[in-house]
Structures are given as C-alpha cells and as structure tokens.
Amino acid sequence: MTRTLIALVPAGMLLVGSLVRFARRKTVGPLLQLVGAGCLVLVVLTHLLESLQWIISMGWGVERSVGHYIDWWSAALALTSFPLGYLLDALGERRLEPKEAQPG
Numbered sequence: 001m002t003r004t005l006i007a008l009v010p011a012g013m014l015l016v017g018s019l020v021r022f023a024r025r026k027t028v029g030p031l032l033q034l035v036g037a038g039c040l041v042l043v044v045l046t047h048l049l050e051s052l053q054w055i056i057s058m059g060w061g062v063e064r065s066v067g068h069y070i071d072w073w074s075a076a077l078a079l080t081s082f083p084l085g086y087l088l089d090a091l092g093e094r095r096l097e098p099k100e101a102q103p104g
Contacts, residue, residue, distance in 0.1 A: 001048070001051040001052070004044060004047045004048045004051055005048070007044050007047075008041070008044050008045075008048070011037070011040045011041045011043075011044045012041060014037040014040060014041075014082075015034075015037040015038060015040070015041050017037075018030065018033040018034040018036075018037040018038075018082075018085075019034060019037075021033060021034075021089070022034045025089070027088075027089070027092060028085070028088055029085045029086070029087075029088035029089030029090075029091075029092055030085065030089055031085065032081045032082070032084050032085025032088065033081075033082055033085035033086055033089065034085075035077065035081045035082075035085070036077065036078045036079075036080070036081035036082025036083070036084075036085060037078070037082060039074040039075070039077040039078035039081065039082075040074075040075075040078040040082070042070070042074040042078075043071055043074045043075050043078060046067060046070055046071040046074065047071070049067075050067065055067075058070070
C-alpha cells in the first residue's frame with residue numbers, strides 16, 4: 001500500500017500539470033495528455049482500492065473481473081494517449097514558433 005501511495009504523487013502531479021496545460025491551450029494534444037494522466041491516476045486508485053479491499057464486489061486483482069478490466073483499459077489508455085498527446089502538443093508548438101527573419 002505504501003508504494004501505491006507513493007505512486008499517487010507523481011501521477012497526481014502529471015494530472016495537475018496536464019490540467020494546467022489544457023486550461024492554457026485547449027487543443028487535442030493537451031486533451032490527450034489530460035486523458036492519459038487521468039487514466040494513470042485511475043490505475044493507481046484501483047491498486048489502492050485493491051490493497052484496502054474496498055468494493056470487493058468489483059473483483060480487484062481477480063482476472064476477468066470488472067476491476068481487472070478497469071485497471072487494464074486505464075493502463076492501456078494512459079500508455080497510449082499521454083505520449084501521443086505530448087507528441088501532438090510538441091509538434092503543434094513547433095508550428096506556432098515565429099519564423100526567423102530571413103537575411104535580405
């Protein structure tokens with residue numbers, strides 16, 4: 001449980017940073033980052049609920065249970081949407097940079 005609480009700190013920081021980024025630039029990149037960070041926090045919270053044995057009916061930690069699939073799909077979405085959003089945001093910023101003055 002201690003490791004899960006420790007993992008909640010960087011996941012929460014990613015979520016807050018993504019939220020700030022999305023508030024400043026409402027484009028697809030920051031939105032995907034926000035979704036990915038939210039899914040990462042959901043993964044950590046499912047592991048916390050599993051260790052605390054809350055909502056036992058969800059079947060946390062049991063293969064082919066609702067809790068297992070929530071955890072699996074959240075991890076899959078986090079690992080795809082956050083990096084994709086970061087890439088799109090970086091490419092978008094590159095296009096928004098002012099062009100250098102051409103020597104004339």
